[in-house]
Amino acid sequence: MSWQGKILRVDLTSRTCVAEPLNKDWRDACIGLRGLASRYLFAECDPRADPLSPDVPLIFATGPLTGTSAATGGRYAVITKGALTGAIACSNSGGYFGAALKFAGWDMIIFTGRAESPVYLWLDNDRAELRPAEDFIWGKSFWEAEEALKERHGHDVKVAGIGRAGENRVRFAAIMNDRDRAAGRSGVGAVMGAKALKAIAVRGQRGVSVKDPARFAEVVMEGHALLAASASRHSLTTYGTIAMMSKTGAFGALPTRNCRDVTFEKYEDISEQAMRTPPAPGRRPNLVTNKACFACTIGCGRVARIQPDHFTARKGKRYTLPQGGLEYESAYALGAMVGVADLDACTYANMVCNEEGMDPISFGVTLAAAMELYELGVISESETGMPLPFGSPQALVEMVAQTARAEGFGAELAKGSRRLCAQHGRPELSMSVKGQEFPGYDPRAMQGMGLAYATSPRGACHLRADPYQSDFTTADPAVKPPIVKDTQDENAAIDSLGICAFTTAGWDLDFMARLMDAACEGNWTKERLLKAGERIWTLERLFNLAAGFAGRDDTLPPRSLNEPAPSGVNRGEVCHLQAMLEAYYRLRQWDDQGRPEPALLERLGLPALTE
Numbered sequence: 001m002s003w004q005g006k007i008l009r010v011d012l013t014s015r016t017c018v019a020e021p022l023n024k025d026w027r028d029a030c031i032g033l034r035g036l037a038s039r040y041l042f043a044e045c046d047p048r049a050d051p052l053s054p055d056v057p058l059i060f061a062t063g064p065l066t067g068t069s070a071a072t073g074g075r076y077a078v079i080t081k082g083a084l085t086g087a088i089a090c091s092n093s094g095g096y097f098g099a100a101l102k103f104a105g106w107d108m109i110i111f112t113g114r115a116e117s118p119v120y121l122w123l124d125n126d127r128a129e130l131r132p133a134e135d136f137i138w139g140k141s142f143w144e145a146e147e148a149l150k151e152r153h154g155h156d157v158k159v160a161g162i163g164r165a166g167e168n169r170v171r172f173a174a175i176m177n178d179r180d181r182a183a184g185r186s187g188v189g190a191v192m193g194a195k196a197l198k199a200i201a202v203r204g205q206r207g208v209s210v211k212d213p214a215r216f217a218e219v220v221m222e223g224h225a226l227l228a229a230s231a232s233r234h235s236l237t238t239y240g241t242i243a244m245m246s247k248t249g250a251f252g253a254l255p256t257r258n259c260r261d262v263t264f265e266k267y268e269d270i271s272e273q274a275m276r277t278p279p280a281p282g283r284r285p286n287l288v289t290n291k292a293c294f295a296c297t298i299g300c301g302r303v304a305r306i307q308p309d310h311f312t313a314r315k316g317k318r319y320t321l322p323q324g325g326l327e328y329e330s331a332y333a334l335g336a337m338v339g340v341a342d343l344d345a346c347t348y349a350n351m352v353c354n355e356e357g358m359d360p361i362s363f364g365v366t367l368a369a370a371m372e373l374y375e376l377g378v379i380s381e382s383e384t385g386m387p388l389p390f391g392s393p394q395a396l397v398e399m400v401a402q403t404a405r406a407e408g409f410g411a412e413l414a415k416g417s418r419r420l421c422a423q424h425g426r427p428e429l430s431m432s433v434k435g436q437e438f439p440g441y442d443p444r445a446m447q448g449m450g451l452a453y454a455t456s457p458r459g460a461c462h463l464r465a466d467p468y469q470s471d472f473t474t475a476d477p478a479v480k481p482p483i484v485k486d487t488q489d490e491n492a493a494i495d496s497l498g499i500c501a502f503t504t505a506g507w508d509l510d511f512m513a514r515l516m517d518a519a520c521e522g523n524w525t526k527e528r529l530l531k532a533g534e535r536i537w538t539l540e541r542l543f544n545l546a547a548g549f550a551g552r553d554d555t556l557p558p559r560s561l562n563e564p565a566p567s568g569v570n571r572g573e574v575c576h577l578q579a580m581l582e583a584y585y586r587l588r589q590w591d592d593q594g595r596p597e598p599a600l601l602e603r604l605g606l607p608a609l610t611e
């Protein structure tokens with residue numbers, strides 16, 4: 001119950017689509033979505049393979065609550081080996097595509113091989129067919145492709161796919177769905193582009209049944225009431241995630257100008273209040289309204305407009321209609337990190353990322369690294385084609401378009417900050433972990449987040465652990481390891497259910513276990529979810545170790561470890577990673593090289609390390 005019991009295998013090389021039963025043992029051990037697909041990847045992917053080779057599977061996975069009436073129950077994830085990092089990649093997205101895939105009768109799709117010429121997958125419920133994409137949607141932006149597929153197959157169809165960034169194998173290309181929802185991180189879109197797979201269009205008309213419909217409906221209603229009463233939920237609905245800008249801006253935790261500072265003096269210009277305030281008398285504000293994903297009662301999404309006379313609208317591409325607006329992470333990366341305080345330029349760059357399918361975090365942080373290289377004289381205008389100082393909105397809007405098309409200096413930015421900085425002999429200027437760029441929290445100001453970045457299996461990530469409250473309360477590194485370890489396990493479980501992580505605004509793991517127990521076979525408790533979360537975390541670790549990563553990769557850039565924060569509440573601090581890491585490894589039952597102990601693997605029912 002709550003599963004369709006069926007996965008689709010698509011071999012792009014031989015152009016075959018075959019259905020097979022879902023592995024129930026792995027489902028019971030690893031829940032769904034992130035966990036279950038990681039189990040399949042672990043079994044079927046050579047961890048040493050090049051992420052852009054045909055050998056690496058690309059998995060689209062739903063969870064047990066995807067497509068149910070549980071609030072936010074529309075999530076799906078893409079699991080593969082990251083083009084940006086070479087580590088395990090799991091990128092999670094909302095919108096309506098995930099529920100449509102489940103409604104079509106599929107729990108997962110596993111793509112292998114590479115198409116000889118570009119294709120898209122057409123799923124009309126349980127009928128699956130690969131169709132040519134060349135001379136149709138290949139070479140188009142994601143928005144153009146999505147519209148063309150809806151025109152051909154019907155406007156009830158949901159689409160996930162890549163824009164030109166994925167086709168051009170931009171290392172941080174995203175997979176987009178429902179116009180501006182994204183499986184955004186680690187370069188999953190480049191893996192899709194390397195397979196010459198442009199999109200999946202799906203019509204799903206079945207329901208999803210649950211184990212105990214009456215009890216499930218009661219728990220769902222209780223969940224709605226919990227969210228309705230939550231102040232954090234109210235903030236997400238009213239202000240969106242960009243409300244965090246005021247907090248990190250005032251606290252001094254906002255990575256600024258490639259982390260040369262932790263305070264952006266103009267953070268209020270790219271804040272939630274700036275989005276809501278008319279820029280001049282008679283003008284309309286940037287924010288148009290909020291919006292929600294499938295079954296969501298939070299609605300954190302932003303819809304925004306650009307002022308019609310802004311310079312971005314006078315040359316090249318115009319965005320005259322309201323589109324997906326800035327969230328905290330995009331405002332940080334396209335704003336503070338590159339020193340740009342022009343709200344319209346940041347909004348424009350974010351829209352280009354959505355249209356072309358590109359992660360705004362990695363793009364912004366890579367541009368920031370390039371700006372530092374430029375200001376240090378390591379690269380010059382003859383290479384960049386234009387001045388590239390921090391704070392230039394012109395550079396931001398020009399480079400975002402060049403990067404998506406891998407043209408001009410954009411072809412260099414498309415490699416990501418790690419490759420760009422290494423190529424110019426300054427690897428220390430890449431603000432990344434395992435090759436994935438920092439989200440919007442500086443590890444010198446937020447010690448727990450530093451440990452979370454260093455140990456995240458997909459590289460620097462703000463969603464793999466939840467040390468926020470602790471980090472805004474104390475800088476004491478001694479308290480961080482158990483918080484980070486416990487919330488990593490908890491988040492791994494939540495990411496595997498098929499609901500959005502923002503439900504923690506009103507729900508705890510006990511409540512989520514009750515939802516699961518009413519929906520799915522077996523007895524689901526908080527303890528079972530936590531153990532599954534620990535299993536998933538360990539499984540991801542095993543994949544990375546087999547891929548060649550080791551304890552030495554659980555680190556941060558030298559700037560985080562050696563250059564004291566120049567401002568803010570925690571001025572003078574560096575990130576005390578080493579002490580936290582030792583305690584963290586002990587809590588994880590890993591040896592001093594970061595390898596899981598045999599007793600841990602036995603307790604979690606995982607295979608032993610072979611090396």
Ligand code: SF4
Binds near residue numbers: 292296500
């Ligand atoms: S809280 Fe936001 S991201 Fe999460 S499901 Fe709702 S609208 Fe989507």
